[in-house]
Amino acid sequence: MKALVKERAEPGLWLVDVPEPEVGPGEVKIRVLRTGICGTDLHIRKYDDWARNTLQLPLIVGHEFCGHVVEVAPGVEDIAVGDLVSGEGHIVCGKCRNCMAGRRHLCRNTVGLGVNRDGAFAEYVTLPASNVWVHRLAIDPDIAAIFDPFGNAVHTALSFPLVGEDVLITGAGPIGLMAAAVATHVGARNVMITDVSDERLDLARKLGVSLALNVATSSIDEGMRRLGLREGFDVGLEMSGNPTAVRQMIASMTHGGKIAMLGLPAEQFAIDWATVVTSMITIKGIYGREMYETWYNMSVLLEKGLDLSPVITDRFSYRDFDAAFDTAASGRTGKVILDWSGGARPERASTEPTEAEAAATMNRSA
Numbered sequence: 001m002k003a004l005v006k007e008r009a010e011p012g013l014w015l016v017d018v019p020e021p022e023v024g025p026g027e028v029k030i031r032v033l034r035t036g037i038c039g040t041d042l043h044i045r046k047y048d049d050w051a052r053n054t055l056q057l058p059l060i061v062g063h064e065f066c067g068h069v070v071e072v073a074p075g076v077e078d079i080a081v082g083d084l085v086s087g088e089g090h091i092v093c094g095k096c097r098n099c100m101a102g103r104r105h106l107c108r109n110t111v112g113l114g115v116n117r118d119g120a121f122a123e124y125v126t127l128p129a130s131n132v133w134v135h136r137l138a139i140d141p142d143i144a145a146i147f148d149p150f151g152n153a154v155h156t157a158l159s160f161p162l163v164g165e166d167v168l169i170t171g172a173g174p175i176g177l178m179a180a181a182v183a184t185h186v187g188a189r190n191v192m193i194t195d196v197s198d199e200r201l202d203l204a205r206k207l208g209v210s211l212a213l214n215v216a217t218s219s220i221d222e223g224m225r226r227l228g229l230r231e232g233f234d235v236g237l238e239m240s241g242n243p244t245a246v247r248q249m250i251a252s253m254t255h256g257g258k259i260a261m262l263g264l265p266a267e268q269f270a271i272d273w274a275t276v277v278t279s280m281i282t283i284k285g286i287y288g289r290e291m292y293e294t295w296y297n298m299s300v301l302l303e304k305g306l307d308l309s310p311v312i313t314d315r316f317s318y319r320d321f322d323a324a325f326d327t328a329a330s331g332r333t334g335k336v337i338l339d340w341s342g343g344a345r346p347e348r349a350s351t352e353p354t355e356a357e358a359a360a361t362m363n364r365s366a
């Protein structure tokens with residue numbers, strides 16, 4: 001099969017032929033349809049210090065995907081050949097205290113798909129059945145492919161009650177954009193999102209935010225004045241990993257404000273702890289998705305009309321992966337999707353099935 005592999009300890013990725021993975025005990029084999037390019041994949045292609053210190057080569061990269069089940073190991077229940085599925089890329093140990101207590105997202109021994117084991121940028125991938133989320137309702141495969149980062153957004157956005165609250169989101173990357181859509185959908189009063197990219201702020205406007213503010217040219221105080229806020233934001237969703245954004249967020253919260261932090265800073269930095277203390281601000285770190293409450297929330301939000309389609313801006317065949325990665329690395333787009341279902345695929349209506357989808361549907365009804 002074709003797979004995108006980090007073969008050598010240098011910048012780049014290579015599209016090569018590798019053996020198809022075999023289904024192990026308790027596993028499911030999936031024919032990959034679409035994948036999403038994540039910041040992690042960009043780090044791996046670039047081969048930065050994090051990648052150098054983390055990866056064992058060679059490695060099939062990628063963790064954001066959807067596909068159709070083609071094989072299930074004996075004993076696996078409730079997953080059938082032909083099911084359209086997304087994958088939870090955090091594979092947990094099942095044995096540590098948190099896993100045993102059902103808090104699997106807090107597992108200490110998490111193994112990352114496409115980081116610590118072969119990933120999903122390939123024609124086939126295998127996963128433990130417990131990491132497979134079956135889409136029971138019809139869904140656009142492009143959206144199904146980004147359930148991993150959508151889950152990051154939902155996990156963060158639903159960490160604190162948002163109904164009627166004034167919400168500040170720092171960073172309008174794909175995840176910040178999805179968090180903005182969720183916060184608006186669930187009934188926040190004001191959703192203000194910040195970034196330094198006008199293209200991304202334009203995408204946020206399409207999602208119906210109250211204010212999309214470029215912090216390179218306007219201050220957060222100015223944004224608050226425009227929204228008529230006098231006491232600060234009730235909830236902050238940090239989605240940039242940028243120290244300045246974090247400091248500005250802390251300075252803009254109301255007393256008792258809650259911050260959920262998904263953005264992953266590259267280095268340590270100082271914040272104004274005196275303000276955190278005297279304003280009694282709660283800061284909660286968020287990693288991954290809750291298994292599987294976040295997944296349930298995602299499916300239900302989509303079922304109730306949440307529209308993520310403006311977040312996906314670019315689609316490429318997997319054969320054009322270098323152009324796709326360059327587009328994702330530009331920092332000006334929304335989510336970039338790779339199509340693994342066949343040859344090059346131009347922009348098309350999301351409802352029109354590709355050949356592989358049509359074939360999988362036929363298999364299912366057979």
Ligand SMILES: NC(=O)c1ccc[n+]([C@@H]2O[C@H](COP(=O)([O-])OP(=O)(O)OC[C@H]3O[C@@H](n4cnc5c(N)ncnc54)[C@H](O)[C@@H]3O)[C@@H](O)[C@H]2O)c1
Pocket residue numbers: 038039152170171172173174175176194195196197200215239240241242244245261262263264265286287288331
């Ligand atoms: N904790 C987790 O489980 C987890 C999972 C995935 C991603 N992440 C992190 O979440 C963050 C968001 O992910 P993404 O894929 O959307 O990333 P991204 O890099 O595409 O988006 C970050 C955005 O922040 C913007 N930004 C930079 N400085 C800013 C500032 N001062 N104020 C406001 N915005 C600013 C950038 O222009 C960019 O658009 C990243 O930091 C990523 O590393 C964390």
Ligand SMILES: [Zn+2]
Pocket residue numbers: 037038039040063064148149
């Ligand atoms: Zn990701």
Ligand SMILES: [Zn+2]
Pocket residue numbers: 092093094095096097098099100106107108109110
């Ligand atoms: Zn565990």
